[in-house]
Amino acid sequence: MTLILSLSAYQELVYESEENQPTPDASDGFDVTHPYPVKLGNGYTRCIDLRAGLNLDIGNYQLHDEIITKSSDREHQIEYTFNLLGMKAGSYGFFGSGLAPGESLEHSSIQPTAWVSVHVEPELFCQWFGHKGELPANLQPLIRKLDQKYYERYGKTTSAMQMALQQLLGCPYQGNTKRVYLESKVWELMALQVDQFLETQTVETTSKSLNAEDIERIHYASEILLTRLDQPPSLMELARMVGINDNKLKVGFKQVFETTVFGYLHDCRMERSRQMLAAGRLTVTEAAKAVGFANRGYFAASFRRKFGVNPGIYLNDKRQKSKNSV
Structure with a gap:
């Protein structure tokens, strides 16, 4: 059986349902685990607020049945997602800010699903990668207006990315040290994504000269x-x-x-x-x-x-x- 839900209805079930009460980490209130709704599957999602404008989400669950989520046009932050288990394991998606067009997404029940996803407000991204809050010209395609479709790129997870992900998931610290450590890994992964983005830009420029x-x-x-x-x-x-x-x-x-x-x-x-x-x-x-x-x-x-x-x-x-x- 296939369950069809709007994106907002799906997110409400996963994160806001009364039957799905979140469990904050006793020592780290910024790290909250949501048990996956039993009517949809088994597992959990974690929401970790690292700082204003920077969120780390981790999911690990198995669906009972295939789910299709439908969304309408919406504002999109800068985001990257690594697929750890499931049909897309070993791949990633990197997205800029701008307009996210409405779409239908299929969520398979064939295999367990696990992922790591990071959302960054454009202003914070500019502070980290720009000079006095302004991005260099070669990174500006990542920040688009709300009437422009966001930049998107998909690829295979590299060994450097795999190592950073393993360190992030195996964080040995608690409290503020944990927050700082996780944030350092989040920005390390972002740097690797940005490096590949810049390499892609170079490839596109060089490809014009290939005969x-x-x-x-x-x-x-x-x-x-x-x-x-x-x-x-x-x-x-x-x-x-x-x-x-x-x-x-x-x-x-x-x-x-x-x-x-x-x-x-x-x-x-x-x-x-x-x-x-x-x-x-x-x-x-x-x-x-x-x-x-x-x-x-x-x-x-x-x-x-x-x-x-x-x-x-x-x-x-x-x-x-x-x-x-x-």
């Missing part, structure tokens, strides 16, 4: 990486090998393949190792070495993040299926 020969060289670079997964060249070496400068290779690679050179290499290594394990002829350690991982533990963690399963379990499952099919 057919440049694109051909970038594809050649990808082919070199595929043949040298175990011992890949450095960015500078790769650029020399294909006859292009390293900056154009870096931003051009992002334009052509929608990922960084390292991100492309990492994804190729993961997919090649998965294919090797699926064939059932190599051990996990042998597959890791074959694609350039010296540390088996790091390989296992990377494989688990990419495919959602431990490589040893994946290998045993494939070998078992192979035996049963004989």
Whole structure:
């Protein structure tokens, strides 16, 4: 069954229902946990007020049934959201301020959902990233008028972002120290988002100067990486090998393949190792070495993040299926 609710009705159920009384942290009144409404699912949401204009929200729940929320046009703050569990796990969304057009959003009940979301008032953002409250020109697209649709960007969570998220969720402090620590992680994650935004702006500018020969060289670079997964060249070496400068290779690679050179290499290594394990002829350690991982533990963690399963379990499952099919 699919439940259809207006966004305001959904938020009232989750945050304001009399059956869903919030539980403030006994030592930190700014940190409030809302049990998820039992009529909708199981789990919780946390609302953490770090300072005026800066809010951290954390959700972890499993829906009973699919929910569709419908919203009308509304004012939008600056926001970023990291998806930790569920259909979109390992991805993020980064949004500027301005107009959020009305839309319908589907919330799946197939898997548990977990996320970390931060909302920032535009004035506070300008204080942090601007000079005397004014943003530099390259960041101004993030602040739009109420009659302009907000900026939005989606992507894969990087290793630096994952580390900051783990530290945020595992905060070891209480009281004011906890508030300061969480705020530092929130701004660290924002800085990583802003850095990617600026990189995107650079890519868009550089892409206008890419010609057919440049694109051909970038594809050649990808082919070199595929043949040298175990011992890949450095960015500078790769650029020399294909006859292009390293900056154009870096931003051009992002334009052509929608990922960084390292991100492309990492994804190729993961997919090649998965294919090797699926064939059932190599051990996990042998597959890791074959694609350039010296540390088996790091390989296992990377494989688990990419495919959602431990490589040893994946290998045993494939070998078992192979035996049963004989």
